[in-house]
Amino acid sequence: MRFEMRFSGSGGQGVILASVIVAEAAVAEGLNAVQSQSYGPEARGGMCKAETVISRDKIWYSKVTRPDFLLALTQQSLDKYAAGLAPEAVVLADDTLSVPASLDRERVLLVPILATARERVGKLMTANIVAVGAVNKALGLFGEEALYEGVRRHIPAGTEELNWKALAAGAELVSDADAARFRRALD
Amino acid sequence: MSMAKKAVLMQGNEACVEGAIAAGMRFYAGYPITPSTEIAEQCALRLPQVGGKFIQMEDELASMAAVLGASAAGIKAMTATSGPGFSLKQENIGYGCMAEIPCVIVDVQRSGPSTGLPTSPSQGDYMQARWGTHGDHPVIALSPSSVLETYTLVIRAFNLSEKYRTPVIFLMDEIVGHMREGVTLPDPSDLIVNKRKASFHDGAYKRCYYVPEGQYVPAMKPFGAGERYNITGLAHDISGFPTNNNDQAGALYTRLMEKIDRNVDDIVRVQETMLDDADTAIVCFGGTARAVMSAVEEARAQGMKVGMFRPITVWPFPEGHLRARLPGLKRILVVEHNYGQMFLEVQRVVAGQTPVEFLGRLDGTVIPPADILEKLRRMEG
């Protein structure tokens, strides 16, 4: 089965890198993964969308049509991508955002991704890594080794400690109860 | 260290560079343009590591010219571009065809004429890859549909370029260029890499464009290897000098076309999937094949007899392969991210024998498998 993930936010927040890290972790876990993105002309600001498809089978079509998971870091992206989700889709969003009425609140995890990056980790630019930590805790997709490998291959040398801190801080944002509720086993 | 290679996540554009380096490419000249820029960036990073040369030129025309110059001097050379830049390179691509200078030109296609949609996928340069430069000329163009195939096929692009002494267009698209996939690269010792021929056919540089009877490709030493010969974009005789002699000019043009036409079987590669019992064939190329394969699997699950015909060599068009499939087919669907370009080639080959329909898209988004399935259902009616 395909597991379709969409990562959205504003250019410069690192949502493309988040999707790349998740795809890399999937590959490190021995799964198939395809990652792609779409973006406008802005290097910073502007809506940004990245997608990762994970499967045990060969992945042909590379785009996401009915996401099983959505990460939203801005109100604009949450409002836009709330539509068209799979019935059991999990939504992870920053807790400063308001949840559109169309979404089932039970399926939305609102956690302080941006504040955690800024205050607990100490660098707002680690928000994408905090998000990756939270995503994996919630969905339970990869073992710790694969996740760390995924991050390691995409961060500058010398920033490991900062990023491990961000990963751990992200995981702590998701309760064990929520993690049990949202866990996704890839069949 | 374990010898078993681990899969890594790699982008299509990055795989293009790694494949080119594996093929012996040691010279890159380019100009930044979306969505091919990662190819220039990766070359800037990687080529010094392997002792190769990278230069960012002042424009697209200069990039193409520098690549031809470097290749004439004996180094396997590549450039990469997209849409507008591909238009700008065309004159010098024609020079490469005429002077028979091997090189690889990567075009990561993007949407639209003019500036269009720079970050969006398209396959609108299919005909330009064939007819972009003025005048009749030979063309080889290859198009990959996955990250791994980008790696292996760009090696083939270099091999064909060296073997036939002609520019080869590596026709990528944004779908594959900007996509990341887990890949396990082949062991370098498993790769076939053509070396450049470095001596003249009959040893005489004053006959540097001479080819023996029954052959089509001249063999030439690079500049600076101790033989003083001349290269020109004018019609030339076998000595490489301009000629206005109509017989000599005619013989040159004929040989240039024949060196590709007579070797189609060697050049053409096709992926034919689930076609043996199919009554419907979907023809597509490049990144579009991914949506098509998803649709074919779904259609099969629903009991429809559908298969995929994917030219990997997109020029020359694999007409023999397609013609051989026609007796079993009731209908053909061509799916492309353009307004119907390979569609025209399919219609030409089918010549009314089988109904041919077209599904295309030009809005900057990717055709989803569901649209292909719906089209198939309507065609089966």
Next chain:
Amino acid sequence: MPSELIHEFMRIDHLPHIWCPGCGNGVIMRDVAVAIQELMDDPEVKLNREKVVIVSGIGCSSRAAGYMDFNSIHTTHGRAIAFATGIKFAKPELEVIVLTGDGDCSAIGGNHLIHAARRNMGLTVVTFNNDIYGMTGGQYSPTTPAGDKATTAPYGSLDRPFDIAQLAAGAGATFTARGSVYHVRETIDLIKQGIRHKGFSLIDVYSVCPTYYGRKNHKGGPVEMLRWQKENMVPTARYYAMSEEQKAGKLLVGTLTHSEYPEYTDEYDKLVKRVQAEMAGR
């Protein structure tokens, strides 16, 4: 009977050339050949003929490449310097000499000229500057003086002309000079200096085109046009001995600018060594 020089350095079987009677281009081509010969014979330089590559673009000037018995490549209009950049960068041991015209290198190829100068790519560019597009029949070029006539300027050109050597110098060329068809010995020496110079050099050689430029502008025949060069272009020693009043309206034949800056392919080789050392150390 062709001279020994012509026998040795020209492709006799491809002569006679296509240039008009009275054209200055043949003189410049010979200047280049003599410069190469003298550098081959110079024990300090020992220029290797097999390493010389002549690159040209399109236009009257650019036919010279085909007549000269060296590695030669006659490229596309305006792109000679870009092709030459590829050749030089690929094989820095080659001595790459670009033969180009005023239109070829400063109009359609102007961008390549300034950027090769900016990079200080080790090329020697010799311009056959005749103030006109000759091959296409006499259209005005970027060096046609304002007010002068051409087939596309029947009422006189409005364009302000380029000084190609100044343009190259402004873009960073580390050696620029001006020669002329009349000043043969001086021009040969300037080309020799350009070839010996490590870095981008440009020798802007004033040619004469009696057929189009001369005829359109009532400049007389080749003799009158050469006389103009003799009277208005002044070699270095004499030029610098002149008073400011005497210099007015006169053009220096000689070195215009000369400076030192690292040559591009040398710098790239250093970069490769640095990167590879860093990798080995890792």
